[in-house]
Amino acid sequence: MPLLSQQVLLASRRKEISGDRDRLTRMSLIEEGFPKQVRMAHLACIGSRKVNGVAELHSDLVRATILKDFVEFEGVGKFSNVTNGITPRRWLDQASFPLALISKSLKTDKSVWLKDLDQLKGLLPFAENAAFRTEWAAIKQRNKERLAHHVETTLGFKVNTNAMFDVQIKRLHEYKRQTLNILGVIHRYLTLKKMSAAERKKVNPRVVLFAGKAAPGYYIAKLTIRLIVNAARVMNADPDTRDLLTVYFLPDYSVSLAEVLIPASDISQHISTAGTEASGTSNMKFCLNGGLLLGTVDGANIEIAEAVGENNVFFFGHLTRNINDLSTSLHSAVEDLRYQHIYHPVSVEEKCPPLANVLNTISGGMFGDGGVYEPLLNTIRQTDYYLITEDFDSYISALALVDEAYLDREEWIKKSIKTTANMGKFSSDRAILEYAESFWNIEPVKVP
Secondary structure (H helix, E strand, O other), rough: OOHHHHHHHOOHHHHOOOOOHHHHHHHHEEOOOOOEEEEEEHHHHHHOOOOOOOHHHHHHHHHHOOOOHHHHHHHHHHEOOOOEEEEEEHHHHHOOOHHHHHHHOOOOOHHHOOOOOOHHHHHHHHHHOHHHHHHHHHHHHHHHHHHHHHHHHOOOOOOOOOOOEEEEEEOOOOOHOOOHHHHHHHHHHHHHOOOOOHHHHOOOOEEEEEEOOOOOOOHHHHHHHHHHHHHHHHHOOOOOOOOOOOEEEEEOOOOHHHHHHHHHHHEEEEEEOOOOOOOHHHHHHHHOOOOEEEEOOOOOHHHHHHHOOOHHHEEEHHHHHHHHHHHHHHHHHHHHHHHHHOOHHHOOOHHHHHHHHHHHHOOOOOOOOOHHHHHHOOOOOOOOOOOOHHHHHHHHHHHHHHHHHHHHHHHHHHHHHHHOOHHHHHEEHHHHHHHHHHHHHHOOOOOO
């Protein structure tokens, strides 16, 4: 075992575990190999008085997997949780059109409730008030019209603001699964193409919006953007379906653009492979603005569902069945699925025919040279590390449930109001106060 680890990590109590060489190796600050590497998480753990995750699931996974040996060695008291938060002053007050409606309904100035976000619970009774729902829906519509104007100015397309706005805005990465989203959109498009004119009249119109940036050298993420843009070109030009499905990738993603996108969403997608997202904060921003959430059992999605009510969230994925025992089951379940994909592979055609049809359509050249996309498609056809094949059918079913729910506009608006009303926990003020009290041992000071 490296001398640094012996001196820094185990000097005081090394004798207690000296007989367990595997554990000594696991806890080493140095990763043996060529070249050797410093295990930064271990170094941070040793050098810190307290260690925390940023969502309950994340903290449980850290304690149960990544730093399990350190938890046993140093005691569970060092390891805790502080769920992330967002500032309502930017993501509700500044981003949305002035929500004087909230202040009027709470009979409290916004300077008060923005600093005590739990006061939003006072909106819950108004979900049953028809006049309030009308005003709430009007604010959402104004936000949608503002976004539609931005799309028209930027991309030159006129957007149907009466359609459902379905938004995913995140850094482009395989684990965040923008790929799953666009594959689902293509599946929807192919389904629409097969419908008769009479069947299409029953379909809920949907506007799908993507935004985000990929790391400069991240080839697969760049291919995902290319697929989204080229698929959008085909779909938006198709006279058979463009009244029912349009897709836009908004360039130059920034905080300013997020302030336009987030308040306009009817549904937002947070669909990372279960166990890969530490917390996420965009999910909080969307829900605070009354957008409903479609997501996997991952990160802060779980706590949002607990806060707003699971009947106001659309979960999907194989791992939803383990939702009551996630801390012990999720990591092993994901690893078991990956093991099966590597050592006992089943073809996509056999495992998920609808997904196979989508992949073959892309390969066939509907959205440009199919060969260009093969490196991206092969990540699914071969190892499928991010489990798109496992979740695709469940994802499509969840999208259908979203469509069904959106048709009942009054009930949807009620869900929107209840979602905003129950988001008080996710204020950054709460998170900072928890750090101050439990980690930094400091008290607030009143500003004169």
